[in-house]
Amino acid sequence: MDFHQKIAVFASGAGSNAQKIIEFFSGSQVSVALVVCNKPNAGVLEIAKKHHIATLLIEKEQFFKGNAYVDELKEAGVNFIVLAGFLWKIPSALIRAFPHGLINIHPALLPKYGGKGMYGHHVHESVIHNKEKESGITIHYVDELYDHGKIIFQATCPVLADDDATSLANRIHKLEHEYYPQVIKELLHNSK
Ligand code: GAR
8 A cells, every 4th residue: 555655854954954955856656744833933834835736834832732733733733843944942742643654864973062042153163162073963863852752863064273163054955955865765664
């Protein structure tokens, strides 16, 4: 039996990872059914619009104190959630509703450089400040703590002597774009 899998991508920012995921799965048995965003002016909403993908703009109160939008996600047929630069913590209600289907990407080699406030440039600035020779990406399951769930995949890249946060972020984005869609595909395949 063919089972059409539906992903929701949660993002708060520019959405370059969301775009790569949408493009990667376009025309396949997997579709990005929904882009979920907490910022009305985020670039990711434009990307969704361009690809004719439904969007859901979420509010803090309902996310953390209501049903965490579980009903809306189920109604849209979503069976897998991908965080791609989504900056709110994930409430327990959502984790319970998608126990094996909620993953995140982090722009560093966890368990180092994770936790509250560790996102985007803050991560890369810390890595450079500490004179690390290597950084990379971590794809992991989401649990109740920031950047903490079981690690699924990591890839590394060098940190160069003349890197600033922007040049390192660019190198890391390339890794994310290369591997995140592929890892999602494998997880969905194994969950069939
Ligand atoms: C990505 O680099 C992602 O790893 C990071 O935000 C960026 C979003 O970029 N996520 C975190 O820092 C989560 N702690 P994008 O909007 O272009 O996909």
